[in-house]
Amino acid sequence: MIRWIWVFLDRPAQHFDDCARFWSAVTDTRLSPPRGANDEFRTLLPDPALFAAASVKMQAVTGLGGVHIDIDVDDIPAAVRTGLDLGAQLVANHPDYAVLRSPCGQNFCFTPCGRTARTPAPAxxxxxxxxxxxxxxxxxxxxxxxxxxxxxxxxxxxxxxxxxxxxxxxxxxxxxxxxxxxxxxxxxxxxxxxxxxxxxxxxxxxxxxxxxxxxxxxxxxxxxxxxxxxxxxxxxxxxxxxxxxx
The missing domain is CATH 3.10.180.10 (2,3-Dihydroxybiphenyl 1,2-Dioxygenase, domain 1)
Known part of the structure; x- marks a missing residue:
């Protein structure tokens, strides 16, 4: 069962800071501190007063970039088996998440779900x-x-x-x-x-x-x-x- 969806904006490293400022502005969010081995990840954080959960993340990448989704699930190995049975390919299997590719080429990830209820941010x-x-x-x-x-x-x-x-x-x-x-x-x-x-x-x-x-x-x-x-x-x-x- 899908618990949450993360929209991942993968953007070229040379334009990442400009893109992070842009998407933070159009979503009315603030940028989290950078994280990752190369400070390549940021999360767009809604105003705490909204009591809404974050749902958009950004990643600095080589190449042209694009978009993928992370799918929070209760059981990642079971979700991977389901994806493979449906025709997906396993790209990478990490201790706490898995990267797959759809039958026709779209990457996505299975990620661990949080244990608290989450509310999407308003318009x-x-x-x-x-x-x-x-x-x-x-x-x-x-x-x-x-x-x-x-x-x-x-x-x-x-x-x-x-x-x-x-x-x-x-x-x-x-x-x-x-x-x-x-x-x-x-x-x-x-x-x-x-x-x-x-x-x-x-x-x-x-x-x-x-x-x-x-x-x-x-x-x-x-x-x-x-x-x-x-x-x-x-x-x-x-x-x-x-x-x-x-």
């Missing part, structure tokens, strides 16, 4: 009053792999798979409050699976403008979402979903 109110919340990881999958990945993630999570408003999307929704849900997007071209984050907002134009002022760049505009890149050039989206809908 962030921007300076102009707009609400937004980082609440979704979108798995970008080629057309040849979309059915395989959808079946894998549905079985692995045990979440409900719902059709999106557009045929290229499938949504996975948990039966309990978690800080992030999953969206699978069928791409137009075949390539290894990857991921980006989505923020729900009640005003995509206002949110995009605020992000631009903080260092983001608008890449594409669509009717219901805007694609931007953060200070490292890594894409993400702001979408017109309800930021208060958990």
């Amino acid at each position: 962030v109110r921007t300076p102009d009053g707009t609400l937004s919340r980082l609440d979704q990881v979108c798995l970008d999958v080629g057309p040849a792999d979309h059915e395989i990945e959808t079946r894998f993630w549905t079985s692995l999570t045990g979440w409900t798979c719902l059709p999106g408003e557009r045929p290229e999307f499938a949504r996975l929704r948990a039966g309990k409050q978690l800080p992030a849900q999953l969206l699978l997007q069928r791409l137009d071209e075949n390539r290894p699976a990857s991921a980006h984050v989505d923020l729900a907002t009640n005003d995509i134009e206002a949110t995009a403008l605020w992000h631009e002022k903080l260092g983001a760049t608008v890449l594409q505009r669509h009717e219901h979402w805007i694609v931007l890149s953060d200070p490292s050039g890594t894409p993400y989206c702001v979408t017109d979903r309800d930021p208060n809908d958990r």
Whole structure:
């Protein structure tokens, strides 16, 4: 059973500090002290007055970076066996966590769960009053792999798979409050699976403008979402979903 989801923003080391400041600002969080052998990890910490648990972490990496999720579970060896039975590959097995790769190439981790109940952070109110919340990881999958990945993630999570408003999307929704849900997007071209984050907002134009002022760049505009890149050039989206809908 999935106890908690961590959204991991993996960002190139040369842009990490700029990205950490950017994502701390857009999520209205403070940065934890750096940790790790090379100070490569930071956690985005909500205001303690909210009584909400952290759910976003950052890691400085070599290469282009990207996004992955950590899944808190009660029994990591059992979760690994389930993942392997469903077609995942074991990348690394550490004493206190395991790294796997989905059948079509998306890395993820199983991590130990905490023993206390946790509450996701509420939506962030921007300076102009707009609400937004980082609440979704979108798995970008080629057309040849979309059915395989959808079946894998549905079985692995045990979440409900719902059709999106557009045929290229499938949504996975948990039966309990978690800080992030999953969206699978069928791409137009075949390539290894990857991921980006989505923020729900009640005003995509206002949110995009605020992000631009903080260092983001608008890449594409669509009717219901805007694609931007953060200070490292890594894409993400702001979408017109309800930021208060958990």
